[in-house]
Amino acid sequence: MEEILYIVVPCYNEEEVLPETSRRLKEKLEALMAAGTISQESRVLFVNDGSKDRTWQLIEELHQSCPIFSGVDLSRNRGHQNALLAGLMTAKDRCDMAISMDADLQDDIDAVDAMVEQYYAGCDIVYGVRSSRKKDTFFKRFTAEGFYRLMNAMGAETVFNHADYRLMSKRALEGLAEFKEVNLFLRGIVPMIGYRTGTVEYERGERFAGESKYPLKKMLSFAMEGITSLSVKPIRFITGLGFLVFLVSILMLIYSIVRWAMGETILGWASLICSVWAIGGLILLSLGVIGEYIGKIYLESKERPRFLIREVLEDEHGKADR
Ligand code: UDP
Ligand code: MG
Numbered sequence: 662m663e664e665i666l667y668i669v670v671p672c673y674n675e676e677e678v679l680p681e682t683s684r685r686l687k688e689k690l691e692a693l694m695a696a697g698t699i700s701q702e703s704r705v706l707f708v709n710d711g712s713k714d715r716t717w718q719l720i721e722e723l724h725q726s727c728p729i730f731s732g733v734d735l736s737r738n739r740g741h742q743n744a745l746l747a748g749l750m751t752a753k754d755r756c757d758m759a760i761s762m763d764a765d766l767q768d769d770i771d772a773v774d775a776m777v778e779q780y781y782a783g784c785d786i787v788y789g790v791r792s793s794r795k796k797d798t799f800f801k802r803f804t805a806e807g808f809y810r811l812m813n814a815m816g817a818e819t820v821f822n823h824a825d826y827r828l829m830s831k832r833a834l835e836g837l838a839e840f841k842e843v844n845l846f847l848r849g850i851v852p853m854i855g856y857r858t859g860t861v862e863y864e865r866g867e868r869f870a871g872e873s874k875y876p877l878k879k880m881l882s883f884a885m886e887g888i889t890s891l892s893v894k895p896i897r898f899i900t901g902l903g904f905l906v907f908l909v910s911i912l913m914l915i916y917s918i919v920r921w922a923m924g925e926t927i928l929g930w931a932s933l934i935c936s937v938w939a940i941g942g943l944i945l946l947s948l949g950v951i952g953e954y955i956g957k958i959y960l961e962s963k964e965r966p967r968f969l970i971r972e973v974l975e976d977e978h979g980k981a982d983r
Pocket of ligand 2: 765767
C-alpha cells in the first residue's frame, strides 16, 4: 500500500523558519517513501497567506530545487484557518491523505509516522493531541486551557488540547468540502465530519525561530469566532436570563405587596418596582425568543451537509440498475 500523503503548511511571514522546516519535512517524507509507507508522489504543500516578507520567494525556490515541494499563493492575508482550508482543498484532489501542521514545527513531526499508521489501520481522521503543557508558561497554559473549557461550555465542541495538527483522509476532506460556511472554525467542524477517528499524542515544543502570529488578542477573537460560528448557546443564555429576571419580578411583586400591606412604602413604589422588573424580564425573554429564530436562520444559512455516507452495501444487480 503506497498512498499519497500531502503535508499542508500555512505560512505567514515565515521566512525565518522555512529553510529549516522544509529540510526537516523533506527528510521525513523521504524516510517514509524509502520505507515504502507512502507514495513517491507525496508532497509538502506550503500555503503562502499573503506574507509581507520573502516567504513566497522561498517557496518558489524550494519548488524549483526539488519537486517534493509545492505551493499555493493566496491573493492576500486571510488568516490561519482560511489558509489551511485553501491548502487542504488544493490537496484534496491530489492526495489520499493530508496532514496539516504549522510552519514553526512546534508540533513534533515524528508524530506523522503514527498518524499514517493509524490511517492505514482504517482511521479517516487522526487528531494530534498535546500530551502535556509542561513547557508552556503558566500564563499560556492557563489561557489555552481556559480557551478549551470556555469553548466547550459555550457549545463549541472541540477536541481537548488539539490544535490544527491532524491527518485527514481524502474522504474526510471531501466531507469537509461539503461545509459551505464562510466563518469556518476547522477545529469545531472536523469533529462534525465523523468517520473513524484516532488520536496521536505528542509533545509540543517551542517555536524555534520568529515570533508567534497568535497574540492574546488574536486568540480571544479566535475563541469568539469559534463560539459564534458553531453554537447558538449565547442566545439561549439571553432567554435564560430573561426568564430569571421575570421570576425575580414575581418575587419583587410579592415583596412589595407585603411592604405595602405593612404600610411602609411611599405611594407608587410598589407598582413602579414591579413594572421595572417585569418589563425588563419580558424584554429580555422576547429578545431571546427572537434570537432563537435568528439562530435557526444562521444555522440554516450555513447549509451544512445533513449526512455523509460511510458505506453503501449493494450487489452487482444494484449497480447494474443504475
Ligand atoms: N498563520 C497564517 N496566517 C496568519 C497567521 C498565522 O497562515 O494570519 C500560520 C503561521 O504561519 C503558522 C500557523 O499559522 O504556520 C500558526 O501560527 P503561530 O505558530 O504563530 O501560532 P502559535 O503557535 O503561536 O499559536
Ligand atoms: Mg506556533
